[in-house]
Amino acid sequence: MTNKDKALALINTFATGDTDVAKNLLAEGYIQHNLAYGTGRDAFLGSVTYLASAPVKTTVNNIRAFEDGDKVFLQTVYNFAGAEPNPSGRTQIDGTMEKELVNAEETRKIVSAFVGDVLRGENPEITVLQ
Known part of the structure; x- marks a missing residue:
């Protein structure tokens, strides 16, 4: 499994x-x-x-x-x-329901930044994802 x-x-x-x-x-x-x-x-x-x-x-x-x-x-x-x-x-x-080929490492960096900046509030001054 x-x-x-x-x-x-x-x-x-x-x-x-x-x-x-x-x-x-x-x-x-x-x-x-x-x-x-x-x-x-x-x-x-x-x-x-x-x-x-x-x-x-x-x-x-x-x-x-x-x-x-x-x-x-x-x-x-x-x-x-x-x-x-x-x-x-x-x-x-x-x-879309289709998975696109993406750069996995770049995606991980974006998600990691989002989790830290937004979800954990580590950078509250950031208001827009760049």
């Missing part, structure tokens, strides 16, 4: 409620990137259990999945997240 296969199987546990699959795929020290959820395997398993018990069944629609070395990137639409257009008229799944 590739890392991409593992990531897709894990994210699908939100819809299936299969905590055994999730437990087998997650390390004890799993770090959650979504601040709405706790970090660690037990917190993830709790989320899967909670969603499985909700009155409305969770659906998971995997739009894109890419694997780069040991990193996997998923774009997924959940029924609780929605995909309605925002005020600009765009949705979270707009864009």
Whole structure:
């Protein structure tokens, strides 16, 4: 099973409620990137259990999945997240479905700068990506 296969199987546990699959795929020290959820395997398993018990069944629609070395990137639409257009008229799944050949090292530099500058707030004076 590739890392991409593992990531897709894990994210699908939100819809299936299969905590055994999730437990087998997650390390004890799993770090959650979504601040709405706790970090660690037990917190993830709790989320899967909670969603499985909700009155409305969770659906998971995997739009894109890419694997780069040991990193996997998923774009997924959940029924609780929605995909309605925002005020600009765009949705979270707009864009090409085809993977373009890109310079992987240059892309990594751009993403790394974005994470540091924007997500971690290391350079708050930067207002526009260059």
